[in-house]
Amino acid sequence: MNLHGRKVAVLGCGRSGVAAARLAAAHGAARVCIFDSNPESVCSDQAVEFFAGAGEKEAHDFAADLVIISPGIEADKPWALAFTCAGAPIIGEVELAFRYFSGRVIAITGTNGKTTTTALIEHILLQAGRSAKACGNYGYPFSEVALQKPQPEFAVLEVSSFQLETVQSFRPEVAVWLNFAPDHMDRYTKVSDYYNAKLRIFEKMDEGQIAIVRVGEKLPPIKPRIVEFSSCAGSGLLRYEGTCIKQIDTVVTDLKGTALVQAHNAENTMAAILACRAVGLSDDEIVFSLASFEPPHHRCEFVAEENGVLWLNDSKSTNLHSTEAAIHSQTRPIILLIGGKDKGLDYAPLLPAMSGKVKLCVVFGQIAEQLERTFSGTHTTVRVQTVSEAVRAAAERATVGDVVLFSPGTSSFDQYKNYAQRGDDFRRAVQENLHLS
Secondary structure: OOOEOOEEEEEOOOHHHHHHHHHHHHOOEOEEEEEEOOOOOOOOOOOOEEEEOOOHHHHHHHOOOEEEEOOOOOOOOHHHHHOOOOOOOEEEHHHHHHHHOOOEEEEEEOOOOHHHHHHHHHHHHHHOOOOEEEEEOOOEOHHHHHHOOOOOOEEEEEOOHHHHOOOOOOOOOEEEEOOOOOOOOOOOOOHHHHHHHHHHHHOOOOOOOEEEEEOOOOOOOOOOEEEEEEOOOOOOOEEEEOOEEEEOOEEEEEOOOOOOOOHHHHHHHHHHHHHHHHOOOOHHHHHHHHOOOOOOOOOOEEEEEEOOEEEEEOOOOOOHHHHHHHHHOOOOOEEEEEEOOOOOOOOHHHHHHHOOOEEEEEEEOOOHHHHHHHHOOOOOEEEOOOHHHHHHHHHHHOOOOOEEEEOOOOOOOOOOOOHHHHHHHHHHHHHHHOOOO
């Protein structure tokens, strides 16, 4: 990609936008400017040209030759399209970085489990002595990795549907498809739009690449060779039985005693094992690293166990599928803390998973009233406003042997800036209620 003499407009002044601007400048662009529609936005890199509060006039005046869009901005909306006035194509930050990254790419997508799987693959590669960097939707922006000298051998790239919307030549060596369930219906008008965006991970791959796919995923015909895994006995190259990952009747590894033993993390582990095999690692190298891995925070994270009650922080759960997976992974009676922003989702499909497992629902946030209507016919349900109130309600009702599962099932933006802040607030509230702080 030749940027010499070209004017590049970068839309969005977040970390990925700044990294994209620096990468474009490093490869000879004549002028690079970051634009943000928010007049109060601030650019973290003072060396990069920046325009806050940009409108269509600024877009036309700049007359870009190339537009690089951050994943939080929709490429088909008038503000973004205004920057194409001189015929400039729009690509995403991931696409830009891919064109300048000379290493090997393992890409991970799915509605749930992406971050844990990405972090685990990076961990395995590093423990095996390879150079690797987790990036994309988790870790570093891909453009920051492409700027490194030397570049790592592997980019372990978590890719969201938003990032995949704007790829063109992107072609990973290994693509991991963990699962698919409806999500982000506040951005997409149809579930099929979300699904088709995800599918773009395979678009440029051919028979020489490998797709790691969970058994039961409904994919159209794709060119890369498919290798499957499953948490159900009898299907997939790798499957999870008891606490063991098996290939046919051979135990590959026993996850007992590791942080990966719950069923949803076992699926992430199988995907990571297959991805690392695909790039040449031996099972001995892979298995050796599993015991030392700690999943990222806010993903069924242990918070406390007091008076026989286990408290788990699954604040990263921002959709129904992730909450369903968290419910399935528990063996104790569950007090489910669920709620947050209204994303236009129907929560009735959760009811079968909750049956016989969830003893009490504590609902909170913007969708509390909707959740109360949905769950109260089959489950005892308590409605509160805040996470702190939800923790207090659970603490008052929990008995020995219960697990209090904070798995909101939607995004946090009604009350928090992100899921991490929400999870930290849950942890704080638990410590205060149990007098652990």
